[in-house]
Amino acid sequence: MSPGDKLDPLPDSFILQPPVFQPVIPYVTTIFGGLHTGKMVMLQGVVPQDARRFQVDFQCGCSLQPLPDIALHFNPRFHTMKPHVICNSLRGGRWQAEARWPGLALQREASFLILFLFGNEAVKVSVNGQHFLHYTYRLPLSRVDTLGISGDILVNAVGFLNINPFMEGSKEYPVGYPFLLKSPRLEVPCSRVLPRGLWPGQVIIVRGLVLQEAKDFTLSLRDQSARLPVTLRASFADRTLAWVSPWGQKKPISAPFLFYPQRFFEVLLLCHKEGLKLALNGQGVGATSLGPQTLEQLRELRISGGIQLYCVHP
Template identity: 65%
Template sequence: MSPGENLDPIPDCFILQPPVFHPVIPYVTTIFGGLHAGKMVMLQGVVPLRAHRFQVDFQCGCSLYPQPDIAIHFNPRFHTTKPHVICNTLHSGCWQREARWPGVALQRGASFLILFLFGNEEVKQVPCSRALPQGLWPGQVIIVRGLVLQEPKEFTLSLRDEASRTPVMLRASFTDRTLAWVSPWGFKKLISAPFLFYPQRFFEVLLLCQEGGLKLALNGQPLGSTNLDQQTLERLREVRISGSIQLYCVHY
């Protein structure tokens, strides 16, 4: 493995977008790669003491005027006797039928964290296994997104072949804060890079298959590669994930 080695260009939809701190409201930005299954958007803030409402819009374009279509309109309201959330869609300048959620867990003067999860599957628990019917080939990408638990011990991502052997294992140890490739014989090759897993924080692991091995990125930061011949890559048939995490997305 070569720490710090540059990765080949990666599609925008596979990149963990950098956070934005203290944005000026109203704030408009582009979501890299658009919204797709497995994408997560996290919003943290504080509701002002005299707030009437605020809104988060996932819209089809970054302009303010003319107003683009809004796929998802999320609108908590506090100025009524019973605070609630309104959700709606704006199409061709016309609002569609709204959905109303009572009992919103947002309060004036209180901080909040809202996580928008987009996908066609529910949250997955670990251990989790996904089949690779055709193995791996150059250009294929495996993406794992999840949340580290409060008191984590370790996290492992294994690639197994048809005989249930594990030619490739990536292991993160929260005890000694190390990240390593582990061989089938138990030999560990430490990854010389900052440990980017944190309790109760979200993460994204990306494995990019290329001729001669796999390249690794964690939270958008390239961490080098591990060598594997093409025959071994083609024989891999399973992705297995276990450890102290809550799993949101396995994409390949």
Template identity: 80%
Template sequence: MSPGEKLDPIPDSFILQPPVFHPVVPYVTTIFGGLHAGKMVMLQGVVPLDAHRFQVDFQCGCSLCPRPDIAFHFNPRFHTTKPHVICNTLHGGRWQREARWPHLALWRGSSFLILFLFGNEEVKVSVNGQHFLHFRYRLPLSHVDSLGIFGDILVEAVGFLNISPFVEGSREYPVGHEAPCSHALPQGLWPGQVIIVRGLVLQEPKHFTVSLRDQAAHAPVTFRASFADGTLAWISRWGQKKLISAPFLFYPQRFFEVLLLCQEGGLKLALNGQGLGATSVNQQALEQLRELRISGSVQLYCVHS
């Protein structure tokens, strides 16, 4: 995308809910809108060196007692001589006939990317880009509304997508835009307005910058993430840098979500759901902003203001 080219508005209906980063296991969350054919759940993480087993459960509810039905139970096991995966369904408190898959493409101490692709009659599971198994539903997919992750696993990210990008002919999954790009702010910014930027960090990132510019191309405020030294900073229009004291939550080939909340006298920043503080900008300057400018080592999927 050329520096002067505008980024067309991209509908983010393909994103069910914001991605979750580094949740504490055991972890249970609601799947917004439930499950139906075409939806996809992405799981990124690491198998600990001493792992015995972990499980990913697509549940019909999240109660502890009675235990909810589990439409799809995905259970890698590492403590046996031949690591394998068990899949099953829990209905009415009883496990059904289990299915076993050998040749598990997961290893202790290794990172992984697992995709659960939900079709009309079965779920397909890929591990590290390779198809691994498919499991035919025994309970209606429409009953599933919760995701549970348990056991020996370090979860880095959980993503929820409305339409699988691998469905042939699908038009609802947008094509990512390479930075740099810009997004018009025809009426400036006002208190209560939220800017949302969602995207993917590239393989070998150098920096990521979000700046707000007025009609004279001045940038009263800029947010910058520097991958070389792992720092986050606000940059003033005169080039002054103010470091943000917060964890660096950008990772190569990981999804991210940046939120900028406009308030009286400044902007609040959140990254992947975590507040990172604020910067001061007078209200007159905020009202005169006309362009959101994004550059750096990222691919953009959604820009809203």
């Protein structure tokens, strides 16, 4: 892509915001495209040993004076006899009635993964993979465009994602895989061994950022004989995305092209008995046929190309 080229226009639902690593607290950032039904915000971090309280605010603006309206004020408190969470909304400079949840599933000196899942009428919050609360909106979700984090908290990563389309309806929450393992970036090329192969219901997740001078991105699955029954390839030069057969034949995928320099992306592959379903940035865009025997024989996931990797599962 040359400096004079413009990015193709994309529907808002396809645009993902890059993750933020190790932000300095207090931290305030714009939420790209604002909040909408199906949006997820993932917060990964550690509660300090001497923590008293922290808060996560989904705000309608970022002014200091006057204070912006706050649609969701999520406020864990650790300094009381019984640690708990307060949720509330700020409208016109006045706090509304507090909602309190006991049994706080966060502990001092412990790491956590909090997932905010925004639905039609309410936001659901899970902590470390378990449902904790839901909070009915008191302000329109469409007004929220800012995230604020403050208080006694160490944040490793903040992720902005869309609902996994394959999991919706079958589970209350999509799986929130952390962005960080030991470091913000994984080595590329990247390889993952699949000792048991793949099976229906399993989801492959790849999250990354396209580099400035990238030429392509390839995700391939190898079987026991080192053949490549499945290859997904994005060519940045001609802006095409395709399945590539073991014999080199290309089957184009009709979907908006997402892989541009400095743009974050998420690839999801859902294994089912007839093959693989593909989603890009939370939107289903196609499938390829394989069959259960071929899935069972796959033994390695390989990722290469001009990208930074933030998450690979499995």
